[in-house]
Structures are given as structure tokens and as C-alpha cells.
Amino acid sequence: MIWDIFSIIIFPGLFGAIIIGLLYEGLGRKITARMQHRRGPPIHQPFFDWIKTMTKENITPKAGNSFLMTLCPIVSLAAAVSAILFVPILGLPAIVFEGNIFVFLYFLLISVVFVAVAGFATGSPFGIIGSSREIIQIISYELPFIISLITLGFLTGFQITPFTAVYFPFTIFGFMLGIMGKLGLPPFHIPEAEQEIVAGPMTEFTGPRLGIFQLSHAALLWVLVSSATVMLFGGGTIIEFFIKSVIILLVLMFIKNIFSRAKINQAFKFYWLVVMPLVLIDLVRVLTGFMVG
Amino acid sequence: MGVKTEVIHRLFSRPVTTKYPAVKADLQEGLRGKVIWHKKDCIWCKMCEINCPANAIKIDKEKRIWSIDSGKCIFCGRCEEVCPTTPKSVILTKKVETGTLDREKLKDVYQGDPLPKKQPVAEKK
Amino acid sequence: MSNFCLPFGPQHPGLVEPIHVKLEVEGEKVIGYDIKFGYSHRGIEKSLEKRQWIKGIFLAERVCGICSHCHTLAITQGIETLANIQPTGRSEYIRVVMAELERLHSHLLTLGVCFHEIGFGTIFQYMFRDREIPMELLELISGNRVNYGMNIPGGVRRDIENHKVKIIMQKLDKLEGRFDYYLKLLEKDIIVKKRTQNVGVLSKKDAIKLGATGPVRRASGISTDFRKTGPGAYGDLSFYAVTENGCDVHSRLLVRTKECEASISLIREALRNMPEGDINKKVPPIMNIEKGRETISRVEAQRGELIYYLRSNGMMPYRIKIKTPTYANYVPLGEMLKGSLISDVPITVASLDPCVTCADRMTVVKNGKEKIYTKEELKRL
Numbered sequence: 001m002i003w004d005i006f007s008i009i010i011f012p013g014l015f016g017a018i019i020i021g022l023l024y025e026g027l028g029r030k031i032t033a034r035m036q037h038r039r040g041p042p043i044h045q046p047f048f049d050w051i052k053t054m055t056k057e058n059i060t061p062k063a064g065n066s067f068l069m070t071l072c073p074i075v076s077l078a079a080a081v082s083a084i085l086f087v088p089i090l091g092l093p094a095i096v097f098e099g100n101i102f103v104f105l106y107f108l109l110i111s112v113v114f115v116a117v118a119g120f121a122t123g124s125p126f127g128i129i130g131s132s133r134e135i136i137q138i139i140s141y142e143l144p145f146i147i148s149l150i151t152l153g154f155l156t157g158f159q160i161t162p163f164t165a166v167y168f169p170f171t172i173f174g175f176m177l178g179i180m181g182k183l184g185l186p187p188f189h190i191p192e193a194e195q196e197i198v199a200g201p202m203t204e205f206t207g208p209r210l211g212i213f214q215l216s217h218a219a220l221l222w223v224l225v226s227s228a229t230v231m232l233f234g235g236g237t238i239i240e241f242f243i244k245s246v247i248i249l250l251v252l253m254f255i256k257n258i259f260s261r262a263k264i265n266q267a268f269k270f271y272w273l274v275v276m277p278l279v280l281i282d283l284v285r286v287l288t289g290f291m292v293g
Numbered sequence: 294m295g296v297k298t299e300v301i302h303r304l305f306s307r308p309v310t311t312k313y314p315a316v317k318a319d320l321q322e323g324l325r326g327k328v329i330w331h332k333k334d335c336i337w338c339k340m341c342e343i344n345c346p347a348n349a350i351k352i353d354k355e356k357r358i359w360s361i362d363s364g365k366c367i368f369c370g371r372c373e374e375v376c377p378t379t380p381k382s383v384i385l386t387k388k389v390e391t392g393t394l395d396r397e398k399l400k401d402v403y404q405g406d407p408l409p410k411k412q413p414v415a416e417k418k
Numbered sequence: 419m420s421n422f423c424l425p426f427g428p429q430h431p432g433l434v435e436p437i438h439v440k441l442e443v444e445g446e447k448v449i450g451y452d453i454k455f456g457y458s459h460r461g462i463e464k465s466l467e468k469r470q471w472i473k474g475i476f477l478a479e480r481v482c483g484i485c486s487h488c489h490t491l492a493i494t495q496g497i498e499t500l501a502n503i504q505p506t507g508r509s510e511y512i513r514v515v516m517a518e519l520e521r522l523h524s525h526l527l528t529l530g531v532c533f534h535e536i537g538f539g540t541i542f543q544y545m546f547r548d549r550e551i552p553m554e555l556l557e558l559i560s561g562n563r564v565n566y567g568m569n570i571p572g573g574v575r576r577d578i579e580n581h582k583v584k585i586i587m588q589k590l591d592k593l594e595g596r597f598d599y600y601l602k603l604l605e606k607d608i609i610v611k612k613r614t615q616n617v618g619v620l621s622k623k624d625a626i627k628l629g630a631t632g633p634v635r636r637a638s639g640i641s642t643d644f645r646k647t648g649p650g651a652y653g654d655l656s657f658y659a660v661t662e663n664g665c666d667v668h669s670r671l672l673v674r675t676k677e678c679e680a681s682i683s684l685i686r687e688a689l690r691n692m693p694e695g696d697i698n699k700k701v702p703p704i705m706n707i708e709k710g711r712e713t714i715s716r717v718e719a720q721r722g723e724l725i726y727y728l729r730s731n732g733m734m735p736y737r738i739k740i741k742t743p744t745y746a747n748y749v750p751l752g753e754m755l756k757g758s759l760i761s762d763v764p765i766t767v768a769s770l771d772p773c774v775t776c777a778d779r780m781t782v783v784k785n786g787k788e789k790i791y792t793k794e795e796l797k798r799l
Contacts, residue, residue, distance in 0.1 A: 036543040037303040038310045125424045129446075129760065186537060187609060196764055197424075198431060258296050260609050261537025263761045264446070296603060300540065309547055321554060323576070325561040344703050346473040369476055369567045374575065375703055 007092045012084050012226065021218030022046040024225065024249060031253045046218065054211040061204050063123030069205070072118035073212035076111050080219040083107035087160050087227045090241060094160075101153045101160055104227070105146065111220060112138060112182055115191075115213075119201025130200025133264050134191035137181055140271040141188075145178030147279045152231055154286045160227075164234040168286075172232055174279035176252075177271070179224045183217075185252060187259035188267055225249060320387060325368045327388040330359050332405045335382040341372035357405035363391060364399040421449070424760070428457055432535060432764040435774035439755075439767065446759045453748060459778040466738045471497055471705045474735065476567060481740065482776040483564045484527065487520045488719035492726040493738070494569040495649075496715035500707050500730055501571065506699060509573035510651040511692040516559065516568055518681040518688075522593075523552040524720040525674045528771045529600070532671060535764040536613045541603070551593045555586055571705070573698025583689050590682055597679050604671055614668040618754040618766035621665055630750040631743045632722025633677070634770050636661050637669035644718035655687050667769040706733050719743055721771050744770075744777040 010016055026043040033040025060066045086104045088094040116138070119131030148171045156163050165171055181188050192200040202213060225245050226235070233248075235241040262270070311318075337357075342350045349365040350372060352358070372383045393399060421444045428436040436457035442450035462481055466474050478493045479486045491513060498505060505513075530545035553563045559578055560566035568574050578586075604610065620630060625638040635642055636659065643659035645652045660676045662669040712729040722743025729736040747770050754766050 031304070032539075034308065035300045035304045036540050037306075037308060037547060038543060039308045039312070125422055128422075129424070129443075189537065196432060196761055254300065257300050257540045259538070260533070260607075260613060262609060263613070263759070266612060296540065296607070299544075321557040323561045324557065340703075344473075346469070346476040367476060367565075368562065370561070370575070371472075371476075 003093050007094070008085065012087075012089050012092065012222075014081050017081050017084060017219040017222045018215050021215075021220075021222035022050065024221050024245075025218050027246070028249060028253055031250060032257060035253070035257050046214075050211055050214055053214060054208050056207040056210075058207040058209060059204075061123060064204060065121045065123070068121035069118065069209060072114045072121065073205075073209050073216060076114040076118075077212055077216035077219060079107045079111035079114070080216050080223055083111070084219075084223045084226070087223075087230055088162070089226055089230060089235065090238060096159060096161075099158050101149055101158050104160060105149060108182065108220075108223070109138075109142070111216065115201055118205070118213075119191075122201075122204040124204050126197045126199070126203040127201055129197050130191050130203070134201060136264055136268060137188065137190060140268045141178050141181030141275075144174045144271060144275045144279045145181075147276075147283055148172075148174035148178070151279070151283045151286050154283075160231060162230050162234045162236075163232070165232045168282050170278040170282040174275055174282075175228060175232060177275055179228065180252065180255070181267075181271075182224060183221060186256045187262045189261060190264050190267060318389075320389070324387050324389070325370055325385050327363060327386050327391055328361055328366060328368075328372065329384060329386055329401075330361070330403050331380075331382050331384070332359075332403060333382075334378045334380060335359070335405065336378060337405075338377060340375045340377065341383050344371050344375045346371065357407055358402060359405055360400060360402040362400045364396060426763055426767075433767070434531060435772065437767075437772060437774045439763070441755075441760070441763065443760060446761070448755055448758050448760065448763065451752060451755045453752060455748070455774060456778055458775045463738060463740060463779075467735060470733055471707070471735070472570065472701075472703060474738070475569065478738075478740075479565050479567065482742075482773050484524050485520070485719050485721065485724075485773060485776060486565050487516050487568070488717050488724050489740075490567070490569040491517065492715045492717040492724055493728070494571055495717070496713050496726050496728040497571045497705070497707075499713045499715065500711050500728060501705060503572050503699065503701065505571075506573045506696050507693045508577075508695040509697050511688050512574045512578060512697065513569065514651045514655070514688045515578065515685055516556070516566065516574075518685045519552050519556055519559075521681050521720050522678055523549050523556070525678050526552070528768070529671060529674055532667075532765060532768045533610075535768045536610065538610070541600075545600075548593060548596050551589050555589060558582055558585065570698060570701070572701045573696070575698065577697050578689075578692075586689065587686065590685065594679070594682055597675060597682075601672075601675055604668070604675065611668065614666065614671065614765065614769075615664070616666055617762045618667045618758065618769060619665050620750050620754050624753055625665075625750065628750045628753060629746050631746050632720075632771075633670055633673045634747055634750065635722070637673045638665045639663045644716055644723055649716075651688065654691070655684055657684065667765055670769045704733060709736075721773055722746065740779070742773070742776040742779075744773045745779060747772070748777070 007013060012020075023043065023046075025046045026041070029045065030040045030043055060069060083104055086095050086100045086107075088096060112134075116131040116134040119127040119134065121127075151168065151171050152163065152165065153159075155165075155168075179185075184190075184192055192202065197203070202210065205213060225248055226241075228248055229235045229241060229244045233244050235244060337352070337354055339352055339354070342352050346369060347365045347367050349362045349367075351360050351362075368385065370385055373381055373385055376383050391399075421442055424441045424443050426433075426439040426441055428438050438454040438457075440452040440454070441448050462477065466477060469477060475490055475493055475497075479490045481489050497503075526545050526549040530542045530549070533545070534542040556566065557563050559582065560568050560576060568576060620634065620638055622638045622640060624630075625635050625640060630638070631642075639661060641659045641661045645657055646659055658680065660673050660680060662673050664672075707730040709730060709732050712727070715726045715728070717724045719742075723746075724743060725741040727737070727739040727741075729738075751767065751770060754770075755763065758766065
């Protein structure tokens with residue numbers, strides 16, 4: 001019982017997700033800065049940014065819906081944190097039953113869709129364009145992501161357990177591209193295109209509402225990286241688990257720094273014409289039992 | 294060497310930025326910084342005041358006050374160029390960190406030597 | 419889908435300087451536009467009428483921070499023509515070195531900003547690191563990183579000594595290798611090519627009809643460059659104009675990168691062939707020029723052709739009119755924005771290199787006809 005409460009609130013639940021998520025974000029910024037030949041901020045910088053954001057004023061634009069603008073960040077954070085409870089990390093209790101892979105998927109989807117709803121709720125032109133781009137991006141990456149999860153499900157009995165998927169490279173490819181689309185990492189940092197539409201869905205958010213959105217982004221980063229470590233690379237002891245997570249973070253940052261931004265129609269075409277066939281190959285392999293180890 | 298290899302190479306090399314202000318900045322020779330005045334060589338010709346494009350130098354010949362407002366100065370160096378004395382009375386130093394919180398502190402007022410007194414006429418005997 | 423108005427407005431993280439481009443969008447497509455400027459108007463042309471000639475040079479330099487040397491060059495050449503002064507031989511070569519160094523740092527800034535607009539943060543940081551080399555060289559020669567104050571009627575104010583020449587040559591060798599790297603990136607990277615080819619197209623006919631100038635014109639296949647006529651010391655150096663035929667954003671980036679390489683070889687040639695001699699002639703600090711004389715002075719700035727019109731009134735000018743290249747490029751900008759997507763607007767605006775601070779002039783439009791007001795009419799308004 002006590003371990004259940006620990007698991008929900010401290011680690012890997014609410015506080016663990018927020019603190020480790022913000023640390024991962026700081027580490028990501030430091031690695032990006034070193035790759036760009038400069039020093040970068042200290043690793044604990046996102047904490048200071050969050051504290052500063054929470055002290056600012058809450059402003060609602062005239063055309064915006066105040067209730068929805070307060071509701072969306074909270075739902076987004078809650079959904080992201082709930083999703084990690086289905087993944088068994090380091091032997092801590094998790095909600096495990098057959099078919100929990102789909103509930104995990106569902107919570108992740110809620111977390112991302114409410115960012116788009118928030119953009120529409122503000123009523124500003126930047127928010128509307130950002131939200132429509134976000135929805136198009138969700139339609140693009142979600143199907144390959146689901147198919148790679150189904151492939152993993154067939155191999156593990158539709159239950160999230162530590163599994164090493166090194167013999168199924170296309171599944172790893174589909175999963176990682178799904179992560180890049182969900183988090184908005186380059187080359188798919190399209191909905192929050194700073195140079196074109198100021199900040200996309202988040203343009204009119206200030207103060208505590210924006211602070212909760214920052215926390216939900218950090219929590220999503222933690223959830224996706226640790227579920228990738230467990231489901232694709234079989235997370236082991238504490239040290240192995242964190243080393244594998246940091247390596248996944250390094251790979252994501254490397255891809256972030258060598259590409260520029262794609263246009264939304266180019267991203268759509270890429271996911272449907274390049275990524276889909278590849279993950280389908282792996283699914284067919286598993287279904288027909290061909291070359292399964 | 295493309296972008297991909299450069300990015301990996303730079304991850305493991307020293308950053309090119311310096312930790313200013315903990316480390317001193319690397320300034321080139323001949324940098325134009327703050328203006329100062331030496332009272333020893335000045336002949337009070339007022340050429341610097343006439344030629345300043347920003348009207349930053351103000352001279353009061355009777356009270357022998359030479360003042361410059363560093364807030365208006367554009368650090369062009371015309372005052373040093375037109376000063377006729379050797380060595381020059383107005384020179385530009387290399388001091389660049391001159392920020393203050395109070396605008397009045399940017400004005401520098403120098404007090405020069407008083408006018409040389411006329412020699413007293415020899416006393417009539 | 420309904421239309422709405424998207425302000426690519428004065429304050430925007432994608433813009434370097436304030437300009438208001440109002441876009442009417444339907445989905446992701448742009449169907450209408452309106453360009454308004456004037457946010458950085460400082461009244462410099464009026465202030466120049468109250469200052470003596472040489473003090474005016476320092477004020478004209480501050481019209482723009484990036485193209486400051488071109489403005490002093492233009493106004494100094496104008497004053498030299500009005501007062502019949504011929505600059506010395508050595509100073510003409512030093513002016514060429516300063517102009518080409520300024521071209522280097524300005525083109526690197528433009529290229530970095532263009533890559534930032536398409537979301538490629540890494541190349542932006544690398545270009546700004548490489549830009550430090552021309553900035554250090556400019557500080558070595560003139561004492562300041564911007565607003566150099568080098569030109570004066572009759573010559574230049576500071577000399578390039580021999581030990582400085584050696585340092586300049588060493589650092590230019592380091593910089594030359596970087597441009598091969600950037601050219602390879604522009605020609606080979608797939609996503610960069612997909613974002614910049616066939617975007618912001620300005621055909622050759624439109625470029626001539628609408629009066630585009632500078633690299634924008636040279637990227638549409640027309641080889642126009644004022645430096646070809648050999649002003650100053652350019653006549654003795656082997657100069658060639660860089661032209662491309664693509665008419666789109668990709669060609670403009672290529673033109674600027676290749677012009678940087680040409681600048682490096684021009685600087686080397688100028689430093690090797692510099693004649694000995696004085697750096698300026700003795701000119702009285704308060705110049706008095708005959709009333710009523712007027713002249714036009716032309717300079718090839720980094721963004722195009724810069725023109726100064728001067729008219730004398732004794733110790734001060736009667737009127738100085740400035741025509742900057744960005745002002746002339748605003749009309750082709752409208753042509754380029756027609757029919758593009760929202761994602762293409764920032765890169766189109768950035769590729770024509772707007773130096774908005776240079777271009778804030780005032781024109782009074784009455785009854786649909788444009789008219790430039792003289793000093794008396796403005797006083798009456």
C-alpha cells in the first residue's frame with residue numbers, strides 16, 4: 001500500500017515526473033549548446049524558468065474562453081502523469097493488466113490533444129493556425145506510433161513489460177519518430193514555430209497557466225523517454241536504466257541539431273509514405289512468424 | 294566535413310565563448326574608449342569643443358573648468374585628432390566598462406590650474 | 419474556410435527590425451498583403467541640415483548599424499566632389515578594405531538569420547561564431563566594431579600598419595575554409611533545398627520592371643553592380659559580379675555566399691598592392707563650400723545601390739536626400755509574397771535582407787499623387 005502511494009506521488013508519478021523531466025530538459029539544452037560550440041545554461045535552469053513563469057499575471061484575451069484556458073493545462077499535465085503509471089519502472093508497482101498498452105496510448109493522446117484545444121480556446125489567429133498544424137501533425141505520426149506499439153504488443157502479450165526490441169529495428173524507428181512528433185523536436189517542431197506564428201497554441205498563455213503547460217511538457221518528456229527505455233531496450237537496474245535514458249536523449253538531441261524545419265505538408269507526406277510502410281513490414285513479420293527469434 | 298560530423302566534433306571540444314565578466318574580455322589595440330583630459334599640456338584653444346559632433350565637451354575659460362558628458366559622447370576621436378598640443382591633452386583610453394545607475398555620474402568635470410598671475414610691477418622706489 | 423488577418427507585425431520573434439506586413443490568409447495560403455513601415459523614423463535628414471559638413475558625416479553614419487561604412491563613404495564622396503578635393507591613393511585602398519570587410523560581416527549576419535528562419539539553429543550559431551573574425555579585424559583597424567568613423571574628406575583617419583596587415587592575412591586564411599563548408603551545405607542538404615527552392619520567386623522581367631537592386635537583382639540573372647564601373651580603387655583590382663539564374667530564395671543565399679568569397683580575395687589583393695603615402699590631406703575643420711552646388715553620390719552597399727543627393731548652403735548643407743536599397747526592394751517584396759504559404763513568409767522577408775532602419779523615409783501623398791516636400795512647405799504644414 002505504502003509503495004503504491006509512493007509510486008503514484010513521488011516516483012515515477014507526480015513529483016518524480018516533474019523534477020526528472022525538468023532535469024532532462026536542462027540536460028538537453030546543455031548538450032545542444034555544446035554541440036553548437038558554446039557553453040549553455042546550467043542544468044538546473046528550467047527550475048528557475050518555471051518559478052519565474054509562475055509569478056506572472058494571468059491574462060485572458062477578450063475573444064478567449066477563460067474556463068477552457070484554465071482547464072487545458074491541468075488536464076494535459078494529469079494525463080501525462082497518469083500515463084507513466086502503466087509502465088513498470090525499476091520494479092515499482094504499476095497498473096499492469098492485459099491490454100494496458102492501449103490505455104497508455106490513450107492517455108498520451110489526451111495529453112497532446114488538449115494542447116491543440118488550448119490553442120483554439122484562445123481565439124487569437126496565431127493560436128488557431130498553431131492548433132490546426134498540431135492536429136495535422138497528430139494525424140501524421142499517430143498511426144505509425146500505434147502500429148509499432150501493436151507490434152510490441154503481439155510480442156509481449158499486450159502488456160507493458162521490459163522487452164528488448166533490437167531485432168525489430170523498424171519498430172524502434174517508428175517509436176522514436178512518434179516521440180519526435182509528440183514532443184515537437186526538430187525537424188518536426190512545426191506547431192510551435194517561433195519564427196512564423198510566434199508561439200503557436202501557447203501564444204496567449206501567461207503566468208501559472210503557462211507554468212503548468214511547461215510542467216506537462218517536461219512530464220511528457222520523462223514519460224516518453226522512460227517508456228522507450230523499458231519497452232524497447234529492457235530497462236534493468238537503476239544505473240543501466242538511467243544510462244540508457246541518457247543515451248536516448250543524446251540521440252534525440254543529435255537529430256535535433258542537424259535538421260531544419262519541415263513544412264506541414266512535407267511532414268505529413270514523410271510519415272505516411274516513408275514511415276508507415278516500414279513499420280508495417282515489422283508488423284507483417286510478427287504476424288506471419290517470419291524471422292522471429 | 295558536413296554538419297553531422299561537425300556537431301559530434303564540437304560536442305567534445307572546448308566552447309568558443311568565454312565566461313565574461315569572470316574572465317577579462319579580449320580587446321584589440323587602438324580601441325576607442327573613455328575620454329580623459331590632462332591639465333598639464335592644455336592651452337585652452339577650445340578646438341575640441343568646436344569640433345565635437347555631439348556637443349559633449351563644455352569649456353569655461355574664466356573658471357578653468359573642462360567637462361565632458363560621457364552620455365553624449367560618441368567616442369569618435371575628433372577631439373584627440375584636432376588637439377594641437379604635443380603630447381595631446383585629450384586622449385581616448387581603453388576603458389570600456391563605464392556603466393552607472395545614475396546619469397549625473399556620467400559627467401566628468403575637471404578643474405584646471407588657475408590663470409597665471411601677471412608679474413607684479415617692480416615697486417617704485 | 420474563412421479568411422482572417424494574420425499580423426506579421428512590428429513585434430515578432432521572426433523579425434530583426436520592426437516592419438508591419440499584414441497578411442490575409444485562407445488556411446495556409448496568403449491571398450493578400452499590406453506593407454507599412456516607419457517605426458524607426460528618427461528625422462536624420464532634417465538634423466543634417468543643421469550641422470556643419472564634417473559633423474554631418476558622423477551623424478549620417480548612424481543611419482544604420484550594419485551598413486554604416488557605406489553611408490559615410492557616400493556622403494564623403496559627395497563632399498569631396500562639391501569641394502573639389504581628391505582623396506589620396508593609399509586612402510582609396512584602405513576604403514576598399516573597410517568596405518569589403520563590412521560586406522563580409524553583413525552577409526554572414528544575413529545568412530545566419532535566414533537559416534534561423536527555417537529553423538536550423540545550429541548553422542545560425544556557427545555563422546555568428548565565424549562572423550567574429552571580421553568584427554575583430556574591423557576593431558583592429560578602426561577602433562570600434564560598428565560605426566567606424568574612418569572616412570573624412572581627403573582620405574581616412576587611421577592607417578593600416580604592417581603588423582596589422584600580417585594579422586589580417588592570417589585570420590582571412592582561417593575564414594576562407596568556412597565558406598566552402600557553407601556552399602556544400604546549401605547545395606547538398608535536402609531539407610534546406612526543399613525549404614528554399616521555388617520560394618519567393620521574382621522573375622527576370624519583374625526584377626527589371628519593379629526596380630529590384632543588389633543581390634536580389636543579381637539572383638534573377640541580371641548582372642548589375644556599381645563596382646563594375648571602377649569607382650575609387652576598384653578600377654585597379656580584379657572585380658567580378660556574382661550572378662545566379664534561379665530567381666528564388668536559394669539563389670539569393672548562393673549569391674551572398676559567393677560574394678563573400680570574392681570579397682576575401684579582393685581584400686588580399688588590395689592589401690598587397692597598397693601604395694605608400696599619406697592617408698589624408700589637410701582640410702579645415704569647418705569647411706565652407708560655395709552656395710548652390712549640388713551633386714549625386716553612388717555607392718554599392720551590401721544590399722544594393724545607395725544614393726545621396728547633396729546641395730550646399732555655405733557652411734551647412736541645404737538638403738541631403740538619402741535613397742537606400744531596402745526602400746527600393748519593398749515593391750518586389752509584394753510581388754514575391756503573392757500565392758505563398760505562411761511558412762514561406764519569414765524566409766522570403768529575410769532573404770531580401772531588409773535593413774528597415776535604413777529605409778524609414780517620409781513621403782507625403784496627396785490626392786493619390788506622390789510629392790516630395792521642400793523645407794519651406796514642411797514648415798508651413
